[in-house]
Amino acid sequence: MPSPTPRLTIRHGRLIDPQNGRDEITDIVLEDGRVASIGPVDAPTGPVMDAEGCLVVPGLIDPHVHLREPGQEDKETIATGAASAVNGGFTTVCCMPNTNPTLDDEGRVEFVHQQARRAGLCNVFAVGAATKGRRGEELAEMALMAKAGAVAFSDDGCAVADAAVMDQALRYGAMTGLAFMQHCEDPRLGGGDMNAGTLATELGLKGWPAVAEALTFQRDVLLCAAQGYAPRYHAQHITAGGVVDLLRQARAAAAAAGHPGRISGEVSPHHLLLTEDACADYDTNAKMNPPLRTAADVAALVAGVADGTITVLATDHAPHTAEEKALEFSAAPYGIVGLDCALPLYVEALVHSGAIDWPRLIELMTATPAELCGLTSKGHLAVGADADVTVIDPDAAWTINVNDFASKARNCPFNGRAAKSRATATVVAGRVLLCREPQRLEGLEGSAPAADGPALAAVAAQA
Amino acid sequence: MSSDDRYPWDHRHLLSLADYSPQDIRHVLRTARGFESISTRSVKKAPALRGRVVANLFFEDSTRTSMSFQLAAQRLSADVLSFSGKGSSVSKGETLVDTARNIEAMGVDVMVVRHHHSGAAAKLAANVGCRVVNAGDGRHAHPTQGLLDLYTVAKRCGRLDTLDFSGLTVAIVGDIANSRVARSDLIGLKKLGAHVILVGPPTLLPKGFAELGAELSHDLDAVLPRVDVVNMLRVQFERLSGPAFPSTREYHAAYGLTAERLKRAKPEVVVMHPGPMNRGLEIDAAVADGPNSAILEQVSHGLAVRMAVLFLVATCG
Numbered sequence: 001m002p003s004p005t006p007r008l009t010i011r012h013g014r015l016i017d018p019q020n021g022r023d024e025i026t027d028i029v030l031e032d033g034r035v036a037s038i039g040p041v042d043a044p045t046g047p048v049m050d051a052e053g054c055l056v057v058p059g060l061i062d063p064h065v066h067l068r069e070p071g072q073e074d075k076e077t078i079a080t081g082a083a084s085a086v087n088g089g090f091t092t093v094c095c096m097p098n099t100n101p102t103l104d105d106e107g108r109v110e111f112v113h114q115q116a117r118r119a120g121l122c123n124v125f126a127v128g129a130a131t132k133g134r135r136g137e138e139l140a141e142m143a144l145m146a147k148a149g150a151v152a153f154s155d156d157g158c159a160v161a162d163a164a165v166m167d168q169a170l171r172y173g174a175m176t177g178l179a180f181m182q183h184c185e186d187p188r189l190g191g192g193d194m195n196a197g198t199l200a201t202e203l204g205l206k207g208w209p210a211v212a213e214a215l216t217f218q219r220d221v222l223l224c225a226a227q228g229y230a231p232r233y234h235a236q237h238i239t240a241g242g243v244v245d246l247l248r249q250a251r252a253a254a255a256a257a258g259h260p261g262r263i264s265g266e267v268s269p270h271h272l273l274l275t276e277d278a279c280a281d282y283d284t285n286a287k288m289n290p291p292l293r294t295a296a297d298v299a300a301l302v303a304g305v306a307d308g309t310i311t312v313l314a315t316d317h318a319p320h321t322a323e324e325k326a327l328e329f330s331a332a333p334y335g336i337v338g339l340d341c342a343l344p345l346y347v348e349a350l351v352h353s354g355a356i357d358w359p360r361l362i363e364l365m366t367a368t369p370a371e372l373c374g375l376t377s378k379g380h381l382a383v384g385a386d387a388d389v390t391v392i393d394p395d396a397a398w399t400i401n402v403n404d405f406a407s408k409a410r411n412c413p414f415n416g417r418a419a420k421s422r423a424t425a426t427v428v429a430g431r432v433l434l435c436r437e438p439q440r441l442e443g444l445e446g447s448a449p450a451a452d453g454p455a456l457a458a459v460a461a462q463a
Numbered sequence: 464m465s466s467d468d469r470y471p472w473d474h475r476h477l478l479s480l481a482d483y484s485p486q487d488i489r490h491v492l493r494t495a496r497g498f499e500s501i502s503t504r505s506v507k508k509a510p511a512l513r514g515r516v517v518a519n520l521f522f523e524d525s526t527r528t529s530m531s532f533q534l535a536a537q538r539l540s541a542d543v544l545s546f547s548g549k550g551s552s553v554s555k556g557e558t559l560v561d562t563a564r565n566i567e568a569m570g571v572d573v574m575v576v577r578h579h580h581s582g583a584a585a586k587l588a589a590n591v592g593c594r595v596v597n598a599g600d601g602r603h604a605h606p607t608q609g610l611l612d613l614y615t616v617a618k619r620c621g622r623l624d625t626l627d628f629s630g631l632t633v634a635i636v637g638d639i640a641n642s643r644v645a646r647s648d649l650i651g652l653k654k655l656g657a658h659v660i661l662v663g664p665p666t667l668l669p670k671g672f673a674e675l676g677a678e679l680s681h682d683l684d685a686v687l688p689r690v691d692v693v694n695m696l697r698v699q700f701e702r703l704s705g706p707a708f709p710s711t712r713e714y715h716a717a718y719g720l721t722a723e724r725l726k727r728a729k730p731e732v733v734v735m736h737p738g739p740m741n742r743g744l745e746i747d748a749a750v751a752d753g754p755n756s757a758i759l760e761q762v763s764h765g766l767a768v769r770m771a772v773l774f775l776v777a778t779c780g
Contacts, residue, residue, distance in 0.1 A: 198674045199671075200671070201672060202646070202671070204581035204600070204601050204602030204603030204643060282581070282585055323558070328583050329580065329582045330582075331580060
């Protein structure tokens with residue numbers, strides 16, 4: 001990253017730092033890439049951002065994105081993905097290893113981090129593959145990748161299918177202290193076009209039943225228990241109400257065994273807001289893996305967030321080209337982009353619905369993903385923490401428009417949806433990368449920060 | 464040419480029978496009845512679509528359906544283009560939509576499409592300006608087969624004047640899960656008032672069909688005495704994924720329509736099959752070629768029904 005700004009004071013905002021139990025209107029001073037102080041500042045020196053009416057929170061963290069580089073730069077690059085993150089208020093993202101080649105050795109992990117530095121936007125950390133080539137056969141060089149800065153392991157895109165390989169991956173990976181993030185899907189039972197059920201039958205599309213998710217999850221929980229909960233295990237993008245129940249039981253069992261928090265799960269915005277009905281017109285932007293399920297599943301996922309069973313929010317940002325998504329439903333690739341518009345979708349599904357309050361939402365987007373990825377200086381705003389800050393206008397009313405995204409991709413079923421709340425400024429390592437309302441910023445020297453997604457896309461294009 | 468020129472026909476496409484009302488379906492069948500006589504004339508041609516172009520795009524193997532559509536269009540004096548080839552499923556190759564737009568640019572009025580992906584016909588209709596007739600898309604729909612099956616049931620069961628199937632029970636037997644014919648037949652038969660029983664092993668009979676209005680059974684012997692029509696589906700080995708049944712021997716023992724098994728049914732039961740048949744597997748030759756069989760009539764009716772569909776969509780609006 002370029003050198004951090006010398007000093008930035010963000011004033012008069014509602015500072016929410018769940019990890020440190022803080023929720024008050026106050027000022028925060030960032031200096032040399034760190035949080036320098038918190039508390040009222042009467043006469044600030046240096047640049048000042050007025051955050052009145054806004055929430056000032058630790059920089060949002062997304063532990064599950066696909067940035068496609070290396071190998072599929074026509075879909076997204078690390079730079080454009082990072083720009084998309086900044087546009088959505090994220091200061092840190094963790095990218096999955098299903099690139100070409102796979103992120104399965106330390107050189108490729110270093111490549112990701114180097115490209116992120118070159119882009120100079122948000123923090124990008126690599127999640128290393130658990131097995132070589134994500135083939136589920138031989139362990140990847142987990143320890144070397146951990147040393148190179150990988151923050152977790154995953155074969156995301158598919159599960160480690162073989163129980164013996166999974167047992168070894170958990171056992172060996174636990175030595176590094178990093179989490180294992182599992183894409184829970186039995187490969188033979190899953191893999192269909194959409195949720196298995198009446199609609200799939202009617203449409204003539206292959207079904208991907210919820211039990212295929214539950215089987216892999218429950219197998220993994222049994223392996224973790226058999227290993228005395230030494231592994232830190234995390235279930236990615238949970239979709240099924242039945243798996244929420246299994247996760248609730250597994251977390252209780254781990255806690256009862258003296259290992260609370262060793263098992264966790266995440267949910268994505270689309271699974272909180274959409275059902276399989278979105279597939280009815282063969283809209284390929286409703287084709288996901290794991291798939292959109294039923295209204296009962298959506299309700300169970302929201303309840304799972306509300307009662308503390310699901311503790312991490314993740315977009316599963318999955319960019320694809322327009323050409324690929326223009327294919328027939330069965331031939332089109334899985335996934336949608338999420339970073340640019342995730343925040344108001346979470347807010348709609350979880351805060352406006354009354355399931356949780358703002359501080360808890362912020363916790364699920366900062367402290368808990370930081371814990372998952374071992375990022376101790378991120379996800380909170382104690383003095384000395386990294387100067388990653390997101391300023392959110394909770395009342396901003398706007399309409400999601402894919403053409404305003406900073407991502408290269410446009411595959412998003414939420415285009416045209418009314419949104420309320422938005423990241424109005426994104427600060428990474430003390431640098432203001434996005435500020436939608438320039439009048440809030442005074443005294444900043446040099447060029448003004450980007451004011452919207454297209455401006456961030458232009459920054460990424462120059463990286 | 465239509466049996467009722469005052470009927471307010473407003474469908475530019477035929478993608479699925481789900482999009483048609485019972486009255487729409489009856490109108491197609493009545494129109495088909497009017498066209499049926501053309502096939503018995505010495506000059507088997509009517510000028511209804513003279514100067515129009517029908518393009519048959521078959522991205523999946525087909526013999527009888529493509530020939531039937533071709534002849535149907537020719538009998539209406541349309542010019543016919545035929546294309547057959549394996550469909551695209553590669554991301555960088557020419558897509559289905561590209562292919563269709565290129566062919567449309569030659570001045571096509573109606574596009575008949577068969578494709579191995581469910582939803583392909585709907586995708587085409589959304590991306591071209593001409594009329595689209597679905598000739599089978601993946602497991603989803605095969606509406607002209609549904610219509611010709613309705614026509615055959617109507618004719619054999621004496622319902623051609625009313626086109627009301629109340630009181631009729633129709634069994635559809637076999638690989639329901641992978642069958643677009645079963646889906647289109649179910650929708651059409653329900654719309655005309657028939658009771659439909661889907662029969663097959665649980666691995667080929669998804670429970671969702673019950674919510675779509677069918678009775679489900681795994682026991683063909685128990686169902687046969689109750690039915691007026693039994694429609695035997697082809698086991699589609701090319702679409703089966705995984706072990707749906709243990710062996711063809713066991714399948715034949717449970718679901719094969721043998722002459723012996725047919726004795727359980729009413730004497731006048733109508734036996735149908737959409738073809739191509741696996742003789743000796745789902746149906747025995749003695750039954751397929753026997754007096755209860757309407758299998759070749761289905762093919763003849765297909766011609767009249769497809770003429771009706773092409774005429775109605777081409778001249779709509």
